[in-house]
Amino acid sequence: MIPPPxxxxxxxxxxxxxGMLQKYGAEAKILSGGMSLIPLMKLRLAEPAHLIDxxxxxxxxxxxxxxxxxxxxxxxxxxxxxxSELIRSKYPLLLDTTLVIADPLVRNRATIGGNLAHGDPxxxxxxxxxxxEAEIVVVGPQGERKIPVTSLFTDLFTTALSSDEILTxxxxxxxxxxxxxxxxxxxxxxxxxxxxxxAAQLTVGKDDVCERVGIGLTNVGLTPxxxxxxxxxxxxxxxxxxxxxxxxxxxxQESEPTADLRGSEEYKxxxxxxxxxxxxxxxxERCRGGK
Amino acid sequence: MGKQKIRIKVxxxxxxxxxxxxxxxxxxxxxxxGLTGTHIGCDTTHCGAxxxxxxxxxxxxxxxxxxxxxxCEIKTVEGLEQDGKxxxxxxxxxxxxxxxxxxxTPGMMxxxxxxxxxxxxxxxxxxxxxxxxxxxxxxxxxxxxKSIQYAAQKLRQGA
Numbered sequence: 001m002i003p004p005p006x007x008x009x010x011x012x013x014x015x016x017x018x019g020m021l022q023k024y025g026a027e028a029k030i031l032s033g034g035m036s037l038i039p040l041m042k043l044r045l046a047e048p049a050h051l052i053d054x055x056x057x058x059x060x061x062x063x064x065x066x067x068x069x070x071x072x073x074x075x076x077x078x079x080x081x082x083x084s085e086l087i088r089s090k091y092p093l094l095l096d097t098t099l100v101i102a103d104p105l106v107r108n109r110a111t112i113g114g115n116l117a118h119g120d121p122x123x124x125x126x127x128x129x130x131x132x133e134a135e136i137v138v139v140g141p142q143g144e145r146k147i148p149v150t151s152l153f154t155d156l157f158t159t160a161l162s163s164d165e166i167l168t169x170x171x172x173x174x175x176x177x178x179x180x181x182x183x184x185x186x187x188x189x190x191x192x193x194x195x196x197x198x199a200a201q202l203t204v205g206k207d208d209v210c211e212r213v214g215i216g217l218t219n220v221g222l223t224p225x226x227x228x229x230x231x232x233x234x235x236x237x238x239x240x241x242x243x244x245x246x247x248x249x250x251x252x253q254e255s256e257p258t259a260d261l262r263g264s265e266e267y268k269x270x271x272x273x274x275x276x277x278x279x280x281x282x283x284x285e286r287c288r289g290g291k
Numbered sequence: 292m293g294k295q296k297i298r299i300k301v302x303x304x305x306x307x308x309x310x311x312x313x314x315x316x317x318x319x320x321x322x323x324x325g326l327t328g329t330h331i332g333c334d335t336t337h338c339g340a341x342x343x344x345x346x347x348x349x350x351x352x353x354x355x356x357x358x359x360x361x362x363c364e365i366k367t368v369e370g371l372e373q374d375g376k377x378x379x380x381x382x383x384x385x386x387x388x389x390x391x392x393x394x395x396t397p398g399m400m401x402x403x404x405x406x407x408x409x410x411x412x413x414x415x416x417x418x419x420x421x422x423x424x425x426x427x428x429x430x431x432x433x434x435x436x437k438s439i440q441y442a443a444q445k446l447r448q449g450a
Binding site for chain 1: 425
């Protein structure tokens with residue numbers, strides 16, 4: 001499949017890329033890992049006249065903790081997340097997530113920034129970032145601003161970024177002690193989008209009382225969803241079989257799946273329930289220091 | 292939307308080409324450089340038949356524009372054999388009957404070579420995970436796993 005013709009531009013800096021975005025407007029797309037954009041162009045579902053390649057901009061591929069946040073540069077590849085000692089030791093929810101994205105070859109190119117900026121409800125990082133209550137840093141002609149991930153996804157394939165802004169960094173609040181998270185995804189085969197996925201992040205106090213909880217849902221709505229009612233049902237309560245069961249029912253009710261080749265609406269709702277139970281149980285184990 | 296000049300080091304040799312920006316790397320490798328060992332399978336980023344190394348990392352060359360590889364190094368299946376001697380991975384696929392129709396083999400071997408460079412002694416699970424982006428419709432993967440294990444052992448013995 002041959003994509004339509006386009007002009008290819010290599011951006012040397014973030015400001016350079018923003019200048020090009022201003023110049024070419026709606027005709028331009030940012031090329032990051034390209035693992036979603038290039039297939040879309042080959043299918044001619046996207047036909048940008050200008051591609052702005054940001055892969056050669058330096059300084060956008062760091063993974064570090066600073067100022068109370070885990071800061072991940074937009075060009076960090078999934079394979080880099082998987083190999084990062086910091087992610088492996090301290091951010092199990094992120095590690096779970098990256099390991100089930102596409103396949104290992106795609107993960108050598110795919111970037112975390114692209115996964116979020118694409119605004120695809122079937123992508124995996126959105127649910128995880130909703131659970132982690134992350135914020136993203138975007139840079140535009142007026143400078144930098146921060147957008148909470150909870151207000152990032154405005155519609156199908158649509159984000160709160162304006163056409164001349166670039167997502168440069170993801171900031172995840174460093175979790176306190178006795179925190180843990182997990183991501184569970186059902187896919188028909190490696191590389192498929194999720195039939196459904198659930199990300200859960202917990203912080204528990206004495207006697208497993210829930211101090212902080214975030215639950216994000218993948219591919220069961222027009223946008224990535226935050227299971228707000230399920231979270232409310234757990235906050236301040238003891239996390240146990242009973243409360244997890246109740247939260248999972250609420251998450252299933254809150255999901256908005258549609259029937260497709262991956263399953264019926266009813267099936268997907270029940271899948272959300274089951275995966276929420278599994279994700280919360282694993283997250284709780286990890287709060288207690290388990291693997 | 293004119294053509295632009297790119298320079299890529301392919302299997303150690305400096306290559307130059309004038310290409311349209313929309314030319315996919317796999318088409319550049321096959322049609323411009325004439326290296327047809329790299330296959331086009333699904334053309335949708337699923338099957339991995341087009342796997343090559345881009346600066347040492349295995350990637351699907353049907354999902355990268357050739358212009359993106361400007362200034363980079365790529366290695367294709369033709370670059371595995373050195374001085375008439377098969378790479379241990381190639382030898383493994385031969386000895387352990389790791390192919391039937393052979394269509395997935397170039398990509399499968401490129402992924403295997405990259406795996407063994409990173410993990411010289413992979414477990415069976417690690418092998419199966421590493422090749423999970425490469426589809427084979429003939430072998431059922433059993434002999435592919437054995438081929439990679441053969442190569443791993445040979446490399447450890449200092450082939």
